[in-house]
Amino acid sequence: MKIINCPLNGPRNSSEFVHGGELRQMPDPNRCTDKAWADYVFYSDNQIGVMTEWWLHAPSGYWFIAERHTGSDEIMRTYDPSEIFTQRVEFTEKEECSPSEEVKA
Amino acid sequence: MPFSLLKYGLNKDYPFEQNADLPAPSALKSHYDVVIIGGGGHGVATAYYLAKYHGITNVAVLEKGYLGGGNTARNTAVIRSNYLTSEGVKFYSESVKLFQGLSNEFDFNIMYSRRGQLTLAHSDAAVRGFRQRTEVNKHFGGKTELIDPQQIRELVPTLNMNPADQPVLAGLWHIDGATARHDAVAWGYAKGATQRGVELHQLTEVTGINTENGKVSSVETNRGKVNCGCVVQAVAGMSSVVAAMAGIRMPITTYPLQAMVTQPVKPFLDPLVSSPALHCYVQQTGRGELVFGGGSDPYPLYGTRSTMDLKESLLAHAVELFPFMANMRLMRQWAGLTDMTSDYSPIMGLSPVENYYLDAGWGTWGFKSTPICGKTMAELVATGKVPELIEPFAMSRFDTFRQVNEMGATAASH
Numbered sequence A: 001m002k003i004i005n006c007p008l009n010g011p012r013n014s015s016e017f018v019h020g021g022e023l024r025q026m027p028d029p030n031r032c033t034d035k036a037w038a039d040y041v042f043y044s045d046n047q048i049g050v051m052t053e054w055w056l057h058a059p060s061g062y063w064f065i066a067e068r069h070t071g072s073d074e075i076m077r078t079y080d081p082s083e084i085f086t087q088r089v090e091f092t093e094k095e096e097c098s099p100s101e102e103v104k105a
Numbered sequence B: 001m002p003f004s005l006l007k008y009g010l011n012k013d014y015p016f017e018q019n020a021d022l023p024a025p026s027a028l029k030s031h032y033d034v035v036i037i038g039g040g041g042h043g044v045a046t047a048y049y050l051a052k053y054h055g056i057t058n059v060a061v062l063e064k065g066y067l068g069g070g071n072t073a074r075n076t077a078v079i080r081s082n083y084l085t086s087e088g089v090k091f092y093s094e095s096v097k098l099f100q101g102l103s104n105e106f107d108f109n110i111m112y113s114r115r116g117q118l119t120l121a122h123s124d125a126a127v128r129g130f131r132q133r134t135e136v137n138k139h140f141g142g143k144t145e146l147i148d149p150q151q152i153r154e155l156v157p158t159l160n161m162n163p164a165d166q167p168v169l170a171g172l173w174h175i176d177g178a179t180a181r182h183d184a185v186a187w188g189y190a191k192g193a194t195q196r197g198v199e200l201h202q203l204t205e206v207t208g209i210n211t212e213n214g215k216v217s218s219v220e221t222n223r224g225k226v227n228c229g230c231v232v233q234a235v236a237g238m239s240s241v242v243a244a245m246a247g248i249r250m251p252i253t254t255y256p257l258q259a260m261v262t263q264p265v266k267p268f269l270d271p272l273v274s275s276p277a278l279h280c281y282v283q284q285t286g287r288g289e290l291v292f293g294g295g296s297d298p299y300p301l302y303g304t305r306s307t308m309d310l311k312e313s314l315l316a317h318a319v320e321l322f323p324f325m326a327n328m329r330l331m332r333q334w335a336g337l338t339d340m341t342s343d344y345s346p347i348m349g350l351s352p353v354e355n356y357y358l359d360a361g362w363g364t365w366g367f368k369s370t371p372i373c374g375k376t377m378a379e380l381v382a383t384g385k386v387p388e389l390i391e392p393f394a395m396s397r398f399d400t401f402r403q404v405n406e407m408g409a410t411a412a413s414h
Helices: A034-042 A099-104 B002-010 B041-054 B086-106 B124-139 B149-155 B182-195 B239-245 B308-321 B323-327 B367-383 B388-393
Strands: A003-006 A010-013 A017-022 A050-057 A062-069 A075-079 B031-037 B059-062 B117-121 B144-147 B170-174 B199-201 B206-212 B215-221 B224-233 B253-262 B272-275 B280-284 B290-296 B330-340 B347-349 B356-360
Touching: A003 A062, A003 A075, B031 B041, B041 B059, B041 B182, B041 B367, B059 B182, B059 B224, B086 B124, B086 B182, B086 B367, B086 B388, B117 B124, B117 B149, B124 B144, B124 B170, B144 B149, B149 B170, B182 B199, B182 B367, B206 B239, B224 B239, B224 B367, B239 B356, B253 B308, B272 B308, B280 B308, B290 B308, B308 B323, B347 B367, B347 B388, B356 B367, B367 B388
Parallel strands: B031 B059, B031 B224, B059 B199, B117 B272, B224 B356
Antiparallel strands: A003 A010, A017 A050, A050 A062, A062 A075, B117 B170, B144 B170, B206 B215, B215 B224, B253 B290, B253 B330, B272 B280, B280 B290, B347 B356
16 A cells, blocks of 8 residues: 655555645636636646645545656655645635626526 | 368468568658557557548558557457447447448458447436436437346346345446457558558657647657658547647546456356446456456556555455456456546547647547547548547537536446
């Protein structure tokens, strides 16, 4: 069994962890184009090399970030997201739809 | 018959037919009309149909390893069309029809054998899903029926009807389900293509793709630069990596999929049996071995290593389905790379680069589509128009949120 070093719980079996996808910049969903949102949701780099990824330690519900080589499966480093996310993410409010637009939707 | 055998035995040429083998390696030309990256089933099938139906023979298939040595040799060789969406069923039924005639067409035995495929339902929700798939299949001329436990017992007497305390409630019986020798499919296509003038270059790795004004002008290989009229990418397991050379980003994540095979035993299992709830599918090959596979690995990786956890869970489920398998020995296990899309449908057709065509996102359903994929991709390259059959699978569907949600894509997961 592969061991993953959880920044919160220490070394644990890999079966306790869930892969959460590549770390990427989220565009503002209320302001960005559909294409930019589709790119964020569906597309990925998916290259061979060291990738920065989200991982979840499922039993404790703790999300963290891992730098992992997608060719050798070696995990270089795991750390708390607070290293990257130093500020609270604020979303802009969605602009109110006019009644005619709502009918169309 | 014995006389002709004797004649062959005494003949000096036997068993080497002059035209049986692939042509010897030749030097790379400086220009090809079509460069196909990837010498697996899909790549050589595309080359074959280009030469056969469209008279385009100035074609090079560039393969970094050897013919059919990638995921063509790693799949579990299941042929079926019992999908859920109308787009999927139409596409894969054409493929099944083409498979049926391939041995005759090639004059080369691909060992196609129609066995029928049985998918088990262990919950009411699964039964409802199967009912829908049955009707969609029938509507498009497929042979699929919903059968009850008694009929399942008659088809597969050795099956445990209460595996892992999940009683078998019904089965999706796909009469057209079949298997074939996957290597032979690639060999047959390669033979047919090279006889018509296509060049197959093995040990030729594409290392770069050069574009000019939004069009591909040439590809760099470990044997030098090749100019090209257009490029078809057919590299299952490496789609994102190769596409990135052309500056294309894809909606794909690559996971390993592990499979294994047991020692051969007496024939006892005719249909291909799968249980989505137990993440397991089993079939007996013509040689008597049991091939079984399961769900993909839990996280993405470009590696074909095998893991103990997946082996354990897969074997536990296989033994639930056929308890006597506990006494059998494993001969081999292996893994292949699957390019998964989020809607479990392939990505075929045009790309953001004008003369660069994509044949990607084949996840766990690539082998069964080999003939129709080759045929439609060849039509696309020859005419420049996307064939109706593959229109729904364009990569741009992700930008317009028009995915083709294919729940029937994998026999093992969902």
